[in-house]
Amino acid sequence: MAKIKSLDELMKIRANVQNKVDLREKGENIDSLIQVHVAMATCGIAAGAREIMDFIIQDSHKEGIDNVVVTQTGCMGYCYAEPTIQVTLPGKDPVVFGEVTQEKAKKIIEKYMKNGELVDGIIPVTHKTVE
Amino acid sequence: MANEKMHVLVCGGTGCLSAEGEEIITNLKSQIAEAGLDTEVAVLKTGCFGFCEKGPIVKILPDNTFYVRVTPEDTEEIVKEHLIKGRKVERLLYVDPDKNEAISDSKKMDFYKKQMRIALRNCGFIDPANIDEYIARDGYMALGKAVTDMTPDTVIQEVKDSGLRGRGGGGFPTGLKWQFAKSYDADQKYVICNADEGDPGAFMDRSILEGDPHSVIEAMAICGYAIGATIGRVYIRAEYPLAIKRLQYAIDEARNYGLLGEDILGSGFEFDIELTLGAGAFVCGEETALIHSMEGKRGEPTTKPPFPAESGYWGKPTNVNNVETFANIPVILLKGADWFSSIGTEKSTGTKVFALAGKINNVGLIEVPMGTTLREVIYDIGGGIKDGKKFKAVQTGGPSGGCLTEKDLDTPIDFDNLIAKGSMMGSGGMIVVDEESCMPAMAKFYLEFTEEESCGKCTPCRIGTKRLSELLELVCNGKAEMRHLDELKRLSRVIKDTSLCGLGQTAPNPILSTMEAFWDEYIAHVKDKTCPAGECSNLIKYVINDNCIGCTVCAKVCPVECIEGERKQMHLIDQDECIKCGACYEKCKFEAIDKK
Numbered sequence: 266m267a268k269i270k271s272l273d274e275l276m277k278i279r280a281n282v283q284n285k286v287d288l289r290e291k292g293e294n295i296d297s298l299i300q301v302h303v304a305m306a307t308c309g310i311a312a313g314a315r316e317i318m319d320f321i322i323q324d325s326h327k328e329g330i331d332n333v334v335v336t337q338t339g340c341m342g343y344c345y346a347e348p349t350i351q352v353t354l355p356g357k358d359p360v361v362f363g364e365v366t367q368e369k370a371k372k373i374i375e376k377y378m379k380n381g382e383l384v385d386g387i388i389p390v391t392h393k394t395v396e
Numbered sequence: 397m398a399n400e401k402m403h404v405l406v407c408g409g410t411g412c413l414s415a416e417g418e419e420i421i422t423n424l425k426s427q428i429a430e431a432g433l434d435t436e437v438a439v440l441k442t443g444c445f446g447f448c449e450k451g452p453i454v455k456i457l458p459d460n461t462f463y464v465r466v467t468p469e470d471t472e473e474i475v476k477e478h479l480i481k482g483r484k485v486e487r488l489l490y491v492d493p494d495k496n497e498a499i500s501d502s503k504k505m506d507f508y509k510k511q512m513r514i515a516l517r518n519c520g521f522i523d524p525a526n527i528d529e530y531i532a533r534d535g536y537m538a539l540g541k542a543v544t545d546m547t548p549d550t551v552i553q554e555v556k557d558s559g560l561r562g563r564g565g566g567g568f569p570t571g572l573k574w575q576f577a578k579s580y581d582a583d584q585k586y587v588i589c590n591a592d593e594g595d596p597g598a599f600m601d602r603s604i605l606e607g608d609p610h611s612v613i614e615a616m617a618i619c620g621y622a623i624g625a626t627i628g629r630v631y632i633r634a635e636y637p638l639a640i641k642r643l644q645y646a647i648d649e650a651r652n653y654g655l656l657g658e659d660i661l662g663s664g665f666e667f668d669i670e671l672t673l674g675a676g677a678f679v680c681g682e683e684t685a686l687i688h689s690m691e692g693k694r695g696e697p698t699t700k701p702p703f704p705a706e707s708g709y710w711g712k713p714t715n716v717n718n719v720e721t722f723a724n725i726p727v728i729l730l731k732g733a734d735w736f737s738s739i740g741t742e743k744s745t746g747t748k749v750f751a752l753a754g755k756i757n758n759v760g761l762i763e764v765p766m767g768t769t770l771r772e773v774i775y776d777i778g779g780g781i782k783d784g785k786k787f788k789a790v791q792t793g794g795p796s797g798g799c800l801t802e803k804d805l806d807t808p809i810d811f812d813n814l815i816a817k818g819s820m821m822g823s824g825g826m827i828v829v830d831e832e833s834c835m836p837a838m839a840k841f842y843l844e845f846t847e848e849e850s851c852g853k854c855t856p857c858r859i860g861t862k863r864l865s866e867l868l869e870l871v872c873n874g875k876a877e878m879r880h881l882d883e884l885k886r887l888s889r890v891i892k893d894t895s896l897c898g899l900g901q902t903a904p905n906p907i908l909s910t911m912e913a914f915w916d917e918y919i920a921h922v923k924d925k926t927c928p929a930g931e932c933s934n935l936i937k938y939v940i941n942d943n944c945i946g947c948t949v950c951a952k953v954c955p956v957e958c959i960e961g962e963r964k965q966m967h968l969i970d971q972d973e974c975i976k977c978g979a980c981y982e983k984c985k986f987e988a989i990d991k992k
Binding site: 268269270271272274275276278279282283284285286287288289291292293295302304305306318322334335336337338339340 | 400401402403405457458459460480481482483501503521522526528529531532533534536537540541544652653654655659661662
């Protein structure tokens with residue numbers, strides 16, 4: 266390990282290691298963040314949900330949206346429209362998007378997550394989640 | 397790193413590790429790797445989560461799922477269900493005892509709702525064996541700020557303004573202590589961290605050192621900068637092997653990063669820390685005794701003045717602070733004295749960590765703002781008394797403190813209120829007792845402890861505590877007379893007034909405070925020769941009454957075979973042979989045995 270020689274260097278290290286605890290800090294105040302649930306049951310994974318999840322994590326980071334937390338969840342029941350993701354903006358009802366490709370994910374990030382504009386491909390929510 | 401989607405935090409405190417925590421970690425790691433998720437899911441061993449009653453604890457983030465009482469056999473289900481399929485394992489969630497509902501998010505649990513974690517901010521959140529995680533949580537920023545932007549005087553002023561008081565028990569203002577140490581000129585000064593935690597039932601210092609060792613290291617360096625010391629020493633008891641290991645590892649990491657050593661962060665300030673292991677004597681928590689022990693002498697106190705600030709370790713100006721006190725320092729410098737002093741009460745600012753123990757449902761480590769009431773701590777956070785029994789008293793301040801009762805439940809907890817009530821904050825141990833606990837017996841337990849731990853240097857403490865525990869022995873055996881109670885009182889006061897150090901001066905407190913609150917119980921032992929709580933075995937009697945149907949169960953469980961009787965006939969206990977174990981009383985289904 267190289268020695269840290271100044272406060273600036275320490276701050277640089279902090280910026281580099283921030284992502285180590287980022288995920289956990291987000292978990293602490295999950296209610297005030299954009300929550301993205303990716304359906305990752307067998308059907309979802311087969312349809313490419315894992316890649317979509319990776320993409321969303323990386324792309325939202327690239328777009329500078331850092332108040333988003335992406336988690337996986339079980340089958341939401343919309344097997345005909347996998348991969349499906351559910352996006353919950355703080356204080357709003359969850360919205361489910363079906364047949365999410367990378368392109369569509371990008372649109373969701375740019376339009377819905379950034380500005381709250383709805384995009385095509387919304388599945389009317391037929392279920393309620395009990396907390 | 398960027399690909400990690402989930403973090404699995406496993407409690408790595410002494411409590412959970414002794415309950416197979418290590419095996420849980422190994423299992424999780426290998427099963428996650430088997431599932432091919434090892435690049436996506438990180439398993440981390442953190443410090444104590446505080447909810448020891450329900451340990452071992454596994455927490456999954458970012459969805460904040462809190463699994464309790466996890467066994468090594470449960471890990472497969474966690475990996476297969478939660479990590480792969482995103483389904484929570486219901487049966488491992490915490491169940492709210494009142495509503496009988498499973499709660500998955502720890503923030504919604506009563507145990508955590510009223511807590512505010514400053515000293516424990518990183519415990520159960522970061523991997524203590526990774527300095528980068530501490531830095532990611534603004535670690536060493538306070539030290540950086542101090543050595544680059546602040547003068548030693550402004551650091552001391554900030555600590556003074558924060559109102560921080562010593563968390564080891566005394567409650568002396570920390571900033572003032574630093575100022576005294578700074579005011580003496582010397583070629584060498586020392587910063588000592590007192591990690592000689594000795595109160596029965598208190599384990600906050602150990603948990604901080606195990607869960608967040610860097611916070612203490614950083615604070616000691618800040619203190620060194622403020623008072624002009626270049627050497628720090630941690631006096632830690634050898635009975636804390638895990639804390640020692642983690643602390644030493646953290647010190648080495650800090651050295652490698654240049655955060656300890658010469659020219660820290662290019663400021664020219666030099667500071668390094670070494671450990672000194674103690675043998676674990678209660679009296680060595682007293683600062684002069686601690687210093688003597690560190691110098692290789694017997695751990696005996698000396699009179700103050702001179703205070704260590706003037707003449708301490710090897711006769712040099714020395715500042716001694718407790719672990720929890722230090723853990724508050726970095727936050728104070730970063731968030732400011734105003735922020736800190738806005739928490740808590742006017743004269744006791746900030747938060748305090750308490751170790752809940754005894755007959756309470758949620759045994760564990762909690763941190764609450766000063767001024768929280770005992771009722772909130774015991775009922776809301778602690779979940780009330782075990783087995784639905786009635787609350788009787790709570791001993792705060794360990795063997796030096798006193799007991800608080802029902803009428804004190806709504807007292808806001810702070811340094812001064814507790815003293816006014818005849819107890820003290822101490823290091824924060826809270827031992828809760830229920831209606832079945834005998835108060836003279838509890839006082840006897842503490843006196844036996846102080847008698848054992850008395851260093852023997854001064855007569856009032858060495859001989860006095862021995863006599864006190866002998867007198868209590870008489871009380872509990874039903875052999876005491878009223879004059880013995882007077883003697884107990886008188887001797888207690890003499891020992892308080894004439895002992896050399898805090899150990900002796902506070903040793904009679906458990907007697908005086910239980911006498912004050914439970915005088916009736918003492919009288920019952922002396923005059924009626926009974927123990928109302930039914931704990932003193934010499935004063936109770938088990939007698940079989942008319943309810944007996946002669947089922948013979950009692951005779952079968954009696955370990956000394958002193959119960960006689962024909963089948964379907966009333967049985968009889970031979971009082972001379974009975975050892976008062978209570979086995980028959982517990983087993984009888986017909987309420988046919990009375991405890992008198």
